[in-house]
Amino acid sequence: MRLSTILNFCIFVFFTLLFVNDFFPHTTIAEILSKKIILLILVALVIVQIATDKGRYKKLSKKVYVGLTIYTVGLWIVLTLLGGESQIGLSFNSPIFYIIVLLLALDLLRVYRQSKREQSEEKAKQ
Template sequence: MKKIGWNVAMNLFPFIIYTFLLINDYFPGTVLPDFHLEKINFALFILLLFIGRTREAGLSDVAYAICFHFYILFLIAVFTLAGGESQSGLSLNNIFLWIVFAVSLYDVYKDWRRLKLSNS
């Protein structure tokens, strides 16, 4: 059996964490009790403070960001169709979600253009 590399595990970590957080948002109390949720949010905050990028962004990072964005939208759609209701107001009908999504994708587009120009 092949071992999973550290980079692969670290790339999957946000997908797993956000999946659990969205499950807890749409179906409260089914996966994580509140005290575990607070610990996870605190740990994510600490990780964001102390762990920075160690390399330049590449095309794989652009693809990763696009996949992550659409994965979150996919989860929101699936959990809504499964009968869940977001406690924080996340839904596909929320205009604020679409504005944040568009701005975030524009940022990914700017990174892609910068990479494209630097490689040519």
């Protein structure tokens, strides 16, 4: 398995742990790994990821971008429905939630339209 794949998976796991730790701060995981420790690990993993890419810019595929966006919002919703309460104020009652969901929806619409435009340009070339 490639190092970048392992790093991406670890970043994904620690991002999820950070979310869970925020919504359920009194669990065993939260006592073992505080938000500060998880955040430091995330920063270190991102720095290692950037260093191993050696300056090469990798654009996320549209499917991965859409998947990560839906995962993040879905995780937010599921953790709230499980009875968790965000320590930083992420909730359905917060106008920030609706602003973020609206912005994400608009961004996903932009990505979809860009994909359709690229497909039509590709067909025109053929």
